[in-house]
Amino acid sequence: MGTPFIALLEPTPLAWERALPPASQPASASIPRTFLDAMTVRSEVFVQEQNIPQSNEFDPDDPRCAHWVIYASVNQTIAPAVTDPTTGEVIRPRQSETKSLPIGTVRLVPFPHPPHPRKGGVYVDGELINTTTTTTPPNGDTPLPVQPLTSQEQEQARRASTIPTFTPDRPTTLHDGREPYVKLGRLAVTKEFRGRGLAGQLVRTAVDWMRKHPSYFDPSPAERGFEHLGMEQGGTLPRWNGLFCCHAQVDAVRAWEKSGFQVDQEMGEWMEEGIPHVGMFLRVQVEPEAKQV
Numbered sequence: 001m002g003t004p005f006i007a008l009l010e011p012t013p014l015a016w017e018r019a020l021p022p023a024s025q026p027a028s029a030s031i032p033r034t035f036l037d038a039m040t041v042r043s044e045v046f047v048q049e050q051n052i053p054q055s056n057e058f059d060p061d062d063p064r065c066a067h068w069v070i071y072a073s074v075n076q077t078i079a080p081a082v083t084d085p086t087t088g089e090v091i092r093p094r095q096s097e098t099k100s101l102p103i104g105t106v107r108l109v110p111f112p113h114p115p116h117p118r119k120g121g122v123y124v125d126g127e128l129i130n131t132t133t134t135t136t137p138p139n140g141d142t143p144l145p146v147q148p149l150t151s152q153e154q155e156q157a158r159r160a161s162t163i164p165t166f167t168p169d170r171p172t173t174l175h176d177g178r179e180p181y182v183k184l185g186r187l188a189v190t191k192e193f194r195g196r197g198l199a200g201q202l203v204r205t206a207v208d209w210m211r212k213h214p215s216y217f218d219p220s221p222a223e224r225g226f227e228h229l230g231m232e233q234g235g236t237l238p239r240w241n242g243l244f245c246c247h248a249q250v251d252a253v254r255a256w257e258k259s260g261f262q263v264d265q266e267m268g269e270w271m272e273e274g275i276p277h278v279g280m281f282l283r284v285q286v287e288p289e290a291k292q293v
């Protein structure tokens with residue numbers, strides 16, 4: 001494998017058919033190549049390997065996200081060598097070409113976000129589906145208590161499933177419930193390329209980009225309207241100040257820790273698409289931005 005390179009796709013409208021795999025998306029949809037490649041990796045890892053339904057892989061956050069894709073330059077045989085059957089002499093040598101193969105991806109979801117997941121909650125396609133008071137983890141351990149949603153939280157969750165608005169969240173160990181944070185997610189590296197530090201490279205790239213563009217997602221009242229900015233609660237304009245979150249699969253916590261993320265004990269554990277998850281945070285120093293001229 002040659003030196004991998006990373007491409008960035010900034011937020012962009014996406015016409016994606018949720019039920020279809022990347023290779024079957026209609027050509028007329030003009031989907032950016034980088035996004036198609038991100039979805040190819042995500043489908044291979046999350047849909048084929050982890051059995052998440054294809055239709056749950058794309059979500060309404062994708063168009064507002066920044067996406068990074070890491071590529072490997074690989075040499076592929078496009079036609080095998082042809083030999084003379086009697087003499088064994090090569091008549092035509094093997095033909096090969098170097099291709100850029102998408103092998104990993106991560107996305108960055110800007111704020112605002114839906115409320116932090118419930119401890120012991122069970123989520124499918126971003127929706128809380130368990131309304132009972134306990135849930136049994138897959139390893140057969142003691143059932144986890146699930147606190148029922150208050151009517152205010154139900155309303156928040158309903159609004160969050162469309163366009164989230166700035167509403168205060170419950171405070172946790174590493175988040176005061178109010179500070180705007182960006183969320184890294186859908187981190188995936190295809191099986192044969194794991195264990196070479198590529199996930200770390202993707203996360204570092206996204207974190208560095210955000211540090212250099214700290215105001216990229218800061219909203220303006222002119223665009224969103226004051227009622228969405230939490231100003232009615234006496235808040236100030238939300239400004240990102242270096243806080244990242246991720247909802248990590250429990251098996252991938254080590255990979256996130258290698259990039260500096262810490263588990264938020266108070267957020268607890270919950271199930272997303274049948275996989276146990278925990279919340280993690282990372283705080284970085286933002287870099288002053290060059291003044292626009």
Ligand SMILES: CC(C)(COP(=O)(O)OP(=O)(O)OC[C@H]1O[C@@H](n2cnc3c(N)ncnc32)[C@H](O)[C@@H]1OP(=O)(O)O)[C@@H](O)C(=O)NCCC(=O)NCCS
Pocket residue numbers: 045186187188189190193194195196197198199200201247248249251252254255256258
């Ligand atoms: C998690 C994942 C993205 C890591 O990709 P990767 O390129 O292999 O990760 P890196 O090589 O950068 O590894 C970073 C560190 O995490 C460790 N690590 C990576 N995956 C791990 C796993 N599944 N379990 C335990 N440790 C893991 C690595 O050993 C490495 O630590 P080390 O340098 O001390 O050995 C990859 O395993 C993957 O795609 N898994 C399936 C999808 C998934 O779980 N995504 C995470 C969603 S939150």
